Amino acid sequence: MFKVIESQMIVPNIHLLMLEAPAVARQMKPGQFVIVRADDGGERIPLSIADWDVEEGTVTVVVKNIGSTTDHLASLRAGVSIPTVVGPLGNPTEIKEYGTVLCLGGCYGIGSIFPIARALKEKKNKVITVIEARSSYLLYWEEKLKEVSDELICITRDGTKDHRGHVGRLTEIIKSSEPINRIIINGCTFLLKRGSDMSRPLGIKTVVSLNPIMIDGTGMCGVCRVTVGKTTKFACVHGPDFDGHEVNWAELLQRRKTYMREEVIPLRTSRCEEHAITSSPE
Amino acid sequence: MPEPQKKKLDLNRREMPKQPPEVRRHNFNEVALGYPVEIAVQEAKRCLQCKNPKCVAQCPVEIDIPGFIKSIAEKDFAAGTRILKDKNCLPAMCGRVCPQEEQCEEVCVLVKKGGQIAVGRLERFLADWEAEQGKLEMPKIPPSTGRKVAVVGGGPAGLTVAGDLIKLGHQVTIFEALHEVGGVLIYGIPEFRLPKVIVKREVEYLKKLGVEVVTDYVVGKTRSIDSLLEEFDAIFVGSGAGLPWFMDVPGENLNGVYSANEYLTRMNLMKGFLFPQFSTPIKNHKRVAVIGGGNVAMDCARTALRLGAESRIIYRRSRQELPARLEEIENAEEEGVIFDFLTLPIRYIGDENGWVKEIEYLKMKLGEPDSSGRRRPVPIEGSETIIPMDAVVCAIGNSPNPLIAAATPGLEVGKKGNIVADEETGKTSKKRVWAGGDVVTGAATVILAMGAGRKAARSIHEYLCSL
Ligand SMILES: Cc1cc2nc3c(=O)[nH]c(=O)nc-3n(C[C@H](O)[C@H](O)[C@H](O)COP(=O)(O)OP(=O)(O)OC[C@H]3O[C@@H](n4cnc5c(N)ncnc54)[C@H](O)[C@@H]3O)c2cc1C
Ligand SMILES: Cc1cc2nc3c(=O)[nH]c(=O)nc-3n(C[C@H](O)[C@H](O)[C@H](O)COP(=O)(O)OP(=O)(O)OC[C@H]3O[C@@H](n4cnc5c(N)ncnc54)[C@H](O)[C@@H]3O)c2cc1C
Ligand code: FES
Numbered sequence: 001m002f003k004v005i006e007s008q009m010i011v012p013n014i015h016l017l018m019l020e021a022p023a024v025a026r027q028m029k030p031g032q033f034v035i036v037r038a039d040d041g042g043e044r045i046p047l048s049i050a051d052w053d054v055e056e057g058t059v060t061v062v063v064k065n066i067g068s069t070t071d072h073l074a075s076l077r078a079g080v081s082i083p084t085v086v087g088p089l090g091n092p093t094e095i096k097e098y099g100t101v102l103c104l105g106g107c108y109g110i111g112s113i114f115p116i117a118r119a120l121k122e123k124k125n126k127v128i129t130v131i132e133a134r135s136s137y138l139l140y141w142e143e144k145l146k147e148v149s150d151e152l153i154c155i156t157r158d159g160t161k162d163h164r165g166h167v168g169r170l171t172e173i174i175k176s177s178e179p180i181n182r183i184i185i186n187g188c189t190f191l192l193k194r195g196s197d198m199s200r201p202l203g204i205k206t207v208v209s210l211n212p213i214m215i216d217g218t219g220m221c222g223v224c225r226v227t228v229g230k231t232t233k234f235a236c237v238h239g240p241d242f243d244g245h246e247v248n249w250a251e252l253l254q255r256r257k258t259y260m261r262e263e264v265i266p267l268r269t270s271r272c273e274e275h276a277i278t279s280s281p282e
Numbered sequence: 283m284p285e286p287q288k289k290k291l292d293l294n295r296r297e298m299p300k301q302p303p304e305v306r307r308h309n310f311n312e313v314a315l316g317y318p319v320e321i322a323v324q325e326a327k328r329c330l331q332c333k334n335p336k337c338v339a340q341c342p343v344e345i346d347i348p349g350f351i352k353s354i355a356e357k358d359f360a361a362g363t364r365i366l367k368d369k370n371c372l373p374a375m376c377g378r379v380c381p382q383e384e385q386c387e388e389v390c391v392l393v394k395k396g397g398q399i400a401v402g403r404l405e406r407f408l409a410d411w412e413a414e415q416g417k418l419e420m421p422k423i424p425p426s427t428g429r430k431v432a433v434v435g436g437g438p439a440g441l442t443v444a445g446d447l448i449k450l451g452h453q454v455t456i457f458e459a460l461h462e463v464g465g466v467l468i469y470g471i472p473e474f475r476l477p478k479v480i481v482k483r484e485v486e487y488l489k490k491l492g493v494e495v496v497t498d499y500v501v502g503k504t505r506s507i508d509s510l511l512e513e514f515d516a517i518f519v520g521s522g523a524g525l526p527w528f529m530d531v532p533g534e535n536l537n538g539v540y541s542a543n544e545y546l547t548r549m550n551l552m553k554g555f556l557f558p559q560f561s562t563p564i565k566n567h568k569r570v571a572v573i574g575g576g577n578v579a580m581d582c583a584r585t586a587l588r589l590g591a592e593s594r595i596i597y598r599r600s601r602q603e604l605p606a607r608l609e610e611i612e613n614a615e616e617e618g619v620i621f622d623f624l625t626l627p628i629r630y631i632g633d634e635n636g637w638v639k640e641i642e643y644l645k646m647k648l649g650e651p652d653s654s655g656r657r658r659p660v661p662i663e664g665s666e667t668i669i670p671m672d673a674v675v676c677a678i679g680n681s682p683n684p685l686i687a688a689a690t691p692g693l694e695v696g697k698k699g700n701i702v703a704d705e706e707t708g709k710t711s712k713k714r715v716w717a718g719g720d721v722v723t724g725a726a727t728v729i730l731a732m733g734a735g736r737k738a739a740r741s742i743h744e745y746l747c748s749l
Binding site for chain 1: 459460461497498499500503504505524525526528530534535537538540541543544547548552553556557558559560561562563565635636683684685
């Protein structure tokens with residue numbers, strides 16, 4: 001069992017969970033992920049690592065509450081335990097001396113881009129971090145990110161902070177900060193795709209952390225297969241990082257929808273009846 | 283008229299009761315129901331108790347087969363269980379899934395006198411009898427030797443090593459990547475063939491003997507073999523052959539195309555058939571095609587059937603070449619799985635939303651024998667056919683997962699990604715590291731994995747005693 005050390009909603013609908021998993025923390029590197037189960041009958045879901053502490057034996061994940069498992073995770077309070085936290089899985093993000101690196105994070109990726117930026121900074125790269133959200137109240141970890149970045153730029157769709165708009169604004173940000181030697185993107189599939197679309201014409205190597213459906217995370221089931229270039233890869237063992245200009249995005253977006261119809265079933269009710277039973281004062 | 287002779291023995295092999303096909307194709311309960319006591323005793327009495335029993339020589343773990351059968355005939359089930367468990371720590375499973383027809387039963391001299399002794403069914407009978415008694419006989423465990431062994435992977439190979447070494451007084455820890463121990467027995471073989479309570483019971487037994495079990499631990503990721511060697515005196519790697527193959531035909535990444543591993547894992551390990559009570563979904567497709575002809579393919583096809591689909595096996599050779607156990611082929615046929623023999627899929631065609639909607643295949647004919655001795659299927663020109671299909675399960679094989687080997691310097695790996703190990707001892711090219719089961723042989727059988735585990739345990743024990 002793995003204990004929840006801290007649980008907090010950091011911005012609306014996005015939750016931070018610090019979990020006790022010393023063996024995982026010991027081996028963790030930026031860009032890797034864990035697979036968790038929220039309860040005994042629970043689904044195995046992958047979550048990128050946003051931070052870890054070897055001494056304390058903890059790993060921190062940032063979770064966007066979008067479905068039944070993430071909803072359950074979001075409801076966990078410090079002190080309770082969950083049955084599975086396994087990892088670190090996947091390959092670490094390649095960290096070298098590139099020169100200038102632009103790190104782009106959105107949604108949960110604002111969290112998971114942090115250790116990547118930190119490692120790049122330690123390798124003496126110039127790090128420009130760009131974070132993106134619908135509105136400024138959905139941005140988090142700005143102070144933390146500033147500490148490991150030479151520059152922090154925000155994009156908000158409503159213009160409440162820095163640039164107004166969407167990832168589309170990336171092109172001008174890149175152009176005003178040239179030369180950029182590498183771009184690394186973490187976050188929702190749409191962000192990964194659009195970001196790669198923006199950088200392709202500029203010919204800048206773009207690394208994306210893919211997020212297909214997974215089960216085991218060790219190469220056993222093949223549900224996580226993605227097409228990169230002309231070959232099929234298992235994202236959990238060959239990735240999750242791939243060249244964003246080579247990914248077959250249409251296929252990935254499609255495959256992520258496989259269980260859309262089933263996924264809503266557990267969410268159809270607000271489970272008021274259950275709550276009425278479990279929380280009645282008797 | 284003379285009284286019917288009471289003494290006269292019915293010489294025929296006793297059938298085991300099964301759920302009728304019409305019923306069982308709608309449920310996930312076990313198909314075969316096991317011998318009742320009376321029938322088990324009658325079957326056991328058929329055994330001739332050969333002086334030089336050929337069956338024992340054919341058993342990968344050398345069970346004293348006539349010995350335990352004699353005990354059943356004498357209704358001393360406790361004694362029989364002891365004999366059985368002396369050599370086989372997982373009899374409830376072997377009795378159910380071992381290919382006895384190719385092993386012990388193949389050489390039984392009764393073959394022409396009413397049929398071979400039903401060794402597997404009797405083995406299962408004893409194991410189930412013991413479980414019903416509710417009290418497991420615990421073997422005496424010698425004082426601790428203070429030696430520590432790590433077992434990587436909780437499949438039949440690893441469980442055997444753990445059981446053997448704990449009984450010799452060593453400390454044993456199993457590290458398992460998934461959240462449950464049992465390997466293919468838990469995530470692959472379906473409930474209707476091997477109820478999961480049985481696997482759990484055997485694992486509980488090992489825990490009671492003192493085996494420590496650590497789940498959610500991927501060796502090579504969570505901790506390396508080299509790091510484990512600092513803490514443990516010896517390591518056994520039994521990580522199986524869990525890497526699924528695909529055919530590399532167009533359309534294989536369409537939605538609705540699964541590997542057998544994914545399909546079965548969703549179903550068995552994650553209990554998809556109980557969704558949403560268990561939260562991992564599995565699709566209820568209308569028409570499912572399973573590609574392949576082995577045990578894995580049969581399991582997938584019968585699973586699809588139980589989920590309400592019209593289920594078919596697409597196999598490139600003919601019925602005669604099907605590698606699955608005959609019993610399972612017959613079960614599948616009885617239940618209504620459709621078999622398309624001499625058929626090879628060449629393309630999956632998707633709809634506008636990326637879901638598979640059709641399969642294109644070629645008809646085949648059998649040509650000259652190939653390296654496996656079976657006649658090679660060759661395509662019939664112009665036989666391309668397209669049929670509608672909602673889902674495809676690819677069950678064409680698995681090979682060892684390269685994860686551990688890639689993370690372990692000094693561990694020799696063969697061409698097919700298998701860990702190279704000595705056949706008699708399980709020793710690998712790396713000091714203090716043994717390996718066995720599917721990770722060495724490629725996908726094989728439960729009993730062969732257990733046999734390899736037994737040999738490795740013996741060799742590890744020798745090594746530990748020499749320290
Ligand atoms: C390598 C990787 C890292 C990820 N890191 C994070 C992270 O740090 N924070 C975060 O909030 N999310 C992360 N995700 C996505 C996260 O796993 C899904 O949001 C989560 O599984 C949704 O589960 P649910 O039951 O709450 O929602 P559901 O309603 O079941 O699903 C919502 C959507 O999530 C996706 N999804 C469903 N089940 C799975 C599954 N088993 N594996 C992967 N995706 C699934 C599907 O596309 C689905 O449409 C990551 C995904 C991957 C592959
Ligand atoms: C669907 C199906 C049906 C079958 N039917 C039959 C049958 O009827 N009769 C028969 O005899 N055989 C059958 N087999 C074959 C049989 O199950 C296998 O040969 C046998 O399970 C092999 O045992 P093993 O211990 O070598 O490996 P496995 O059973 O594969 O166990 C390996 C274990 O190691 C774990 N592992 C892998 N990598 C790591 C790691 N890095 N760290 C920690 N743990 C790890 C895995 O999660 C797994 O639990 C079937 C196989 C399948 C898939
Ligand atoms: S998640 Fe199963 S193979 Fe990648």
